[in-house]
Amino acid sequence: MIKAEKIYKSFGPLQVLKGIDLEVRKGEIVSIVGPSGAGKTTLLMIMGTLEKADSGRIYIDNHELSSLSEKKxxxxxxxxxxxxxxxxxxxxxxxxxxxVMIPALIGHAKHVEAEARAKDLLCMMGLSERITHKPAELSGGEKQRVAVARALINDPLVVFADEPSGSLDSDNKEELHKLFFELRDKLNQTFIIVTHDEQLASITDRTIHMIDGQIVDQ
Incomplete structure (x- = not known):
């Protein structure tokens, strides 16, 4: 469902990605691990279309993304x-x-439909009593669950997560990790997660190990 082919990326003289090939299936939860500077986040940003590769191709649901205009x-x-x-x-x-509603409204959803979908997702996250609270009134774990609901509002093909539990305490980490698998089971949601958390990496369907801009083990 997602495919990266021969992805190269440099920042000035520093080559960060050195010909990455990777495929992820629908409904798979994949973690990407490796030391700092391995290129994990750069790969995630390129697969998520927030960065451009110097060369190579990204396919999501058979769409080759480098051929699209900025608007598309x-x-x-x-x-x-x-x-x-x-x-x-x-x-x-x-x-x-x-x-949570903002991405749906950007995508021109009707306000009433966006609101109903957002409420459903926040209830699914266990936040039905917190929907009118602003971020400053939420705990770290609650804020991250709001962020997950926001990521899901448009029923995406894939969710890319960059160190999603990195700022959480151990209890909230465990709750967030469980949530990813519950969402996969309920929604057949695909997740690609960059993480330094060994506990999370150990329970994902597949772990991609990166060193010096290359995948060394899957």
Missing amino acids: LSDFRNRNIGFVFQFHQLLPEFTALEN
Whole structure:
């Protein structure tokens, strides 16, 4: 369902990715691990269309993304890709409900439909009593679950997560890790997760090991 072919990326004289080939199936939870500087986040950003490769191709659901214009790529990203980052990236002036609704409204969903979908997702996250709270009124674990709901609002083909439990305590980490698998079971959701968390990597369907810009083991 997702395929990266011969992905190369440099920043100035530093070659960060050195010919990455990777495939991920629908409904798979894949972790990407490796030391700092291995190229994990760069690969995630390129697969998620937030960065451009110097060469190579990315396919998602048989769409070859490098051929799309910026406008079409932005539309594709909004409809088909969700993101979860380490520090939530919630907008502080909006409530949990409003934060989750934003990608749907950007995608021109009707307000009433976006609101209903956002409420359903927040309830699924165990946050039905927190939907009117702003990020400053939420715990770290609650903020990350809001971020997961936001990533899912447009029913994406894949969710890319960059160190999603990196800022959480051990109890909230465990809850978040369980949530990923519950969402895969309920929604057949695909997750690609960059992580330093060995416990999370050990329970994913497949672990991709990267060193010096290359995949060394799957």
